Amino acid sequence: MGKILKVSNVNDYGSYLGCTSRHPLVCVIDYAEVSPIRHSLNNYSVYGLFLRDDADVDLDYGCGKYDYNKGTLLCVAPGQIGGKEDNGERVAITGWALLFHPDLLHGFPLERHIKEYSFFDYRVNEALHMTDEEHDIFVLLMRQIREELGKKQDELQNAILVNYIELVLNFCQRFYNRQFVTRKVENSDILVRFDRLLRDYFEDELQLTLGLPTVQYCADKLCMSPNYFGDVIKKTTGGSASSHIRRFVTQLAKNMLAAGENVSQVSDHLGFEYSQHFSRMFKKQEGITPSEYCQRLRT
Template sequence: MNEIKVYDARTFTSRFMPSTELDALLKGDLTRFLACKLEDMYRHVKQAVPPSRSATHSCLYLTAGTATMKIGSEIYTIGKDEMLFVPAGQVFSFGEDDENEGYICNFHDDMLLGKYGNSELLKAFEFLKVWGNPRICLDERTSAYVLHLFSRIVTEYMEHGVQQLDILQPNLVALLCEVNRAYQPLRSNQPHSASDITNRFREMVFQYASTRHLVSDYAALLNVSPSHLNKSVRTMTSKSPAKWIDEAIVMEAKVLLSQFDSPISEVALQVGFEDQSYFTRLFKRYEGVTPTEFRKMIKMS
């Protein structure tokens, strides 16, 4: 059974952005933190990045151009004065044709703990949750603050790597707090109970999609009826719980198909299906191609 690779920054850049020039920009312990200008990193992307996972949170902030990324099952495009977050462990992919300027930062949860942070921050930032809204639009004033903080962080990182945490950490915390003031939930005008159930459901799907395929499984875990779960999730997301589960299964399969050459039957088993033909039909329903065709497309890209 193959274990999905969760990339750290060094492995990811070596795989998809091989460059001695880029290597020189990335300093210290990349499992914890990195920050640089977006154009200095992404101009080294020579191929589309297939569905992947990172061990750290990622955020992009644009000062010019556009960036398009698939995060989970949704496609997001951002422009100037906008930010995009990819929570640690979430599936993402992107192409190689975007032209943009701005900043990128990858950071581990540890960077929000310690002297200038605390565990409550991790709970406060919904954009770092798999169920949060990853796209954030900044007003002119907030964008100016974020630009200043990013510039300070990148300057410090380029000079000292992660050696001066007393400077890096408070600036990162301040940046995320500024972003949090501009954050808008996906559905802010819905009942709190429906929001809470939906967020917990999506967190569970993220964890258990390969082993739990039934809406009733998640309803039992949440101590609600399947009909109540269905109503809550549809109200908050306009999608049924069954569709969220199916999309999570397909995302998991796409990562496996991208990273390994295992037989399709083995991929099907790894995402919880003994019936390969059923798995193939499910995959094609959402992707428009069979698992075998998808793997060929990845290899050709």
């Protein structure tokens, strides 16, 4: 991998694009004003939201690539690498970027719950495709934040900026929720593939060497980030991906118990290290122990 731009603070990226700094912890960039730009592969120590309106551009992100469409939003968090390596060419792009440093959030409630915005950990091919209305809302908020950044700093400015950022994130969450709903057919297909993956896992007896299937394992096999996968399953079923796995395993256990296997055999067969762990999971799911379930079958 070639040269990586270290974005330790928001103005590292702004300076690279020739954008003047207005605040040490927040930066809003209108790409139309700095275009054409050179690409950069960035190592982020800040949060970033990037709205791209221009023609398709291949971007690297983690292990994947993504073709940007008009009105596509990508969110990154500290510790992530994203962008496209500088190849010397200058490209004309339009769109907006909002970067903010974690230090801005110190002392504000958002510092505690920013991790709840799971889209910061989505892969690039899970980016948000915005409707025209969503796009306009996002751009309006970028303009308002930039207007605030142009004002003289006072003791309330950071609180106002954090409130704006939280508003942006809440709108982004709403937009993602909409995307999950409008992709119901695609999401139900993911659920079918999830169930097929679980069936194959136990039919191939992978549980005997790997133990119970994890959300991470399933997400990897379905080519999704764990967060995006979890959000799709939650929107589709109303429950978490891990609870879906537990329900699937419990149903397998009930089938085995009904076929005459004892609790210890079922526990071993399903890949539990200890039978008490199996019994605990079963009781949590069914409200009774496996032994009580067997007694009910006999009566």
